Amino acid sequence: MAKLPKASIQNRIRALRFEHGEMTQQALADQIGVTRQTVNAIEGNKYSPSLEVAFRIAKVFDRPLEEVFQYAAGEGG
């Protein structure tokens, strides 16, 4: 069986927070209904959010989803 390439979802939430008046992680977390720990984990690419949360984040920043999150296939993919 062929081995699936390692893939990850990158994001630019931190940059977008900066562009939105240096929004804090807590403020973003409150707006999308998750904990600050979750926002931190998403920003650090340690956790991939559900589609619903991803859309909520994109809505907060008023950007299309693909501008906030990027799918990056790893080497060998």
Place this chain on the structure above:
Amino acid sequence: MGGTSKIFDIDPVSKILYIMSKKQDIDEGPINLSFEERSVWIQLASLGAILIGYGTIAGLMLLAGVIHIVPYVPVFALAVVLLIVLMIVGHAVTAATSRLERRDERDKLIVWRAESGEQCGVGVGRRGIRGSCRTHLLDQQPMDRPRAVTLDVSI
């Protein structure tokens, strides 16, 4: 450039300000564990401490020549009570010192993973006990086997 962040797409001045703003997250305070994460760690630590304590006492009893199961029952009961007390106290302290926050999707994932690991541990332990009972059965005299079989099935 799929693997890199697009943060450096912004203009140079913004880039400098952005880098300077890294202090912002520090000002927000340290990233503490969420209540669910703490809860899982409390359970793991409590279980580990009690398991080590019970194992030590039971091991010493076994070394002292106690081979009947009855003297181990109060020790086991005490271990269970201590485990419950430790978990209650741990969760109470955590709840009192944590920020009030609702459980989100990541917390649910943490709990699911913890439960999955817990089930694996219980499964391995149960198979271990059954295995040791079967081994014990083979050492029994034929007259003793029916009682031992009952013990095995009850587990």
